[in-house]
Each structure stands twice: as structure tokens, then as C-alpha cells.
Amino acid sequence: MVSPPDVQKHEPPARYTDPLGRYLLIYVCILILAAAQFFIAYTHIDSEGMFARMLFVAIAEAGLAVLFFMHLWAEKRGFLMFVLVFTIFVTLAMQYGWTDSNRMESGAPYTQKTEAVSQ
């Protein structure tokens, strides 16, 4: 006997019936986070610290947008996990070569200032 598929048991899909106030709240939060990035750009901290802070804020902004503007939060948990885990894994897997980037400073073509440019 084939077990019935998970058709009846899923949570109701996103129906965009959230109160308007919730959307506005998320919008204001994202605006504040965006403003925070501009603020960070004018603080006197080293490049690494600035990059880390901006990345953190950008991830927070993106998280709010994905979960609430794109309604991923209201989808089935399995789907949410599929999207997030897959995307995060692929993105993290791209980071393997960072240490090698420092070697470019001394030799890769186009990284040095050319005569025409330096005028």
C-alpha cells in the first residue's frame, strides 16, 4: 500500500494576508539597516573590520527580505531549508581561494598601474 503523499498535511501557503503594519515594519527595519551600512562606511575602522560589519548588516537585510518580503517564512519548512541550505552551501563553497588572492599583488597581469593610466 502506498502511503499517501504529504498533500493534506502541509501548512497553508503564503497568502499575503499579513497585516500591512508588518510589511511596513520590515521595510523600515531594512531601511535602517541600509542606513547603517552608509554609517559604517564613514567610521574610522580598518578595511577588514568595515567589510565584516557591512557583510553582517547585508546578511541581516537579505534575511529579512527573503523571509518576509519573499514569504519564505510562510512556506513549508522543508522548502525553506532547501532554499537556504543549498544557497548558503554553494556560497560558502566559493570562498576556498581567498588566501591565494594575496599572491596576486606581486605578479598578475593588469594588477599593476600601467604607463597610460599613471599620467
Place this chain on the structure above:
Amino acid sequence: MSQADLTMGHHHPPGMTVGLPPFVVPAKKMAMWLFIIADAATFAACLVAYGFLRNGTANWPRPFHSITNVAIMTFILLTSSLTMLLGIRAAKAGDKSAAFRWTMITALGGVIFAALHIREWLGLIDEGMTMFHNPWGTGLFGASFFSITGLHLLHVTGGVLALLVVGIRYMGGRYNADDLEITGLYWHFVDLVWMFVVPFVYLLNLGH
């Protein structure tokens, strides 16, 4: 007969669940999510490559002295995400004219964003920046800047066209609220990408 057969209204061999959408997400919506995942990987790869070059290049230019233009562009794009939501909300509630109006306002936001973006590009080109040369430092800056912002601008342009087409067809009765919702997913994604482009491409290259 399994429950799947009953649900789909036709017969399949036992154990076969043809036609059941994965995660109970409609097929069109699933296609859009898969596109978004793939596109997120594309933009992530572009930004990682950009960061790799920036990290490995000594004389990386910092040509931006004002944040006004990029701040206005950011505000417009974020606000257009809200208007998109309002449009979908109206569509789900059955208010077609409001849904159409909000969708067109969203498209207008996209047009203004693109116009500001092109104006900024022209300003940089006037200062002598091309894909491979600029007056401030390594020529790699132009290539990476135009590639990343150009790819995003292409997405915005495509999004505006999609909003116009889907909005008009929704109003004409060919598309429904679900189609508008799927287009909205794409538009929010374009907005989301900008949240990463602004700090890494603009704000980290701010000349103090």
C-alpha cells in the same frame, strides 16, 4: 487507488507521484525559486571574484566621493519592493485596479533606478573610466565595476519589462495573482542583490 491518484484526478502506477509539486509549491513558483537560487550563485561568484581581485591588487581605486546618488538609488529600490508587496497583496484580495497601479508604480521605481544608474555610469565614463583603464589605479576596477553593476542593471531592466508585461496581462485577465506573486519574487531578489552590491562595490571604495 492512492490518495495521489485521487488528488490528481488520473491514474498512475503504485508508488508514482507524478504531478505532485515538490514541497507543495506550485510549479511556476518552484521554477522561479530555482532560478533565484542559481542567480544568487551567479552574483555571489561575481562578488567573490571582485573581492579576490580587490584583495590582491595594491592600487585599487577609491573613486566615489559622494554617497547621495547611491543612497537615493537604494531608497528607490527598497521602496519598490514595498510597492510590489502592496500590489501582490491587492491582487490576492481581488482588487485588480489597485494591484495594477502598485505594479506600475514598482516598474516606475525600476525605471528611475535604472536612469540614475546610467547617469552615474556616464559620469564615471566622463572622468575617463572604461572597462580596462581609469585615472585612479588598476584597470581591473572598471571591468569589475561595470560587470557587477551592469549585470544588476540588466536584471532591473528585465524586471521592469516583466512587471509591465505581467501587470498588463493581469489587468487583461490572462494572468492571475499567482503570476504577479512570482514576478514579485524576482523583483525582491533584484532588490536583495543590491543590498550586497552597495557595500562592497560602492561603500568600500569610498574616497575619504
